[in-house]
Amino acid sequence: MTDAYPPVVQETVRVPTARTTDPEALAAALVACASGDRRAFERVYDGLAPAVYGAAVGVLRDRDHAAEVTQEVMVEVWQTAARFDAARGSARTWVVTLAHRRAVDRVRSEQSRRARDQRDLERNVAAADRDVVAEHVEQLFEAAAVRDCMGTLTDTQRDAVVRAYYGGRTYREVADDVGAALPTVKSRIRDGLLRLRDCLGVTA
Secondary structure (H helix, E strand, O other), rough: OOOOOOOOOOOOOOOOOOOOHHHHHHHHHHHHHHOOHHHHHHHHHHHHHHHHHHHHHHHHHHHHHHHHHHHHHHHHHHHHHHHOOOOOOOHHHOOOOOHHHHHHHHHHHHHHEEEEHHHHHHHHHHHHHOOOOHHHHHHOOHHHHHHHHOOOOOHHHHHHHHHHHOOHHHHHHHHHHOOOHHHHOOOOOOOHHHHHHHHHOOOO
């Protein structure tokens, strides 16, 4: 069982410098790594880290991320060297394949993070729409004044506001309920709240 982190893989990320190494020597060094030979790993690192870095840059288009991926891949090479099979391809091909997969995973992870951030932003914007007017409406919804002012709304506005603020439905759920587009429902609710504000004399 090899150690998790060989000495050549430092905590600080460095961009590898290109070197040339004989393919057969690299394959032999990888085989030696599988038995825990640290000196062999140093040869593998010096010989293949530049190719790993190049593959990562090609996918990520970012030198810092590529350098991080290079370190991650070389640690993976040390930990999984026993999986290398020279009969199925060269050491360079095996390691560069690992690099490409990890770089693609990094891209997908970043895309997922951005998508989560966008969803959070949309939720925050939706919450912001429920401004002071909405808070007053929620607090006073059962009051006679509110019921009277609801009569000033159009049928579609009143229906959307009731579903959202009395029924506790989200904008998207209201849109699904009434079979209307989400932007249309948002507009109905916003316009309805503005009318209620004017009717109730609420200061935004």
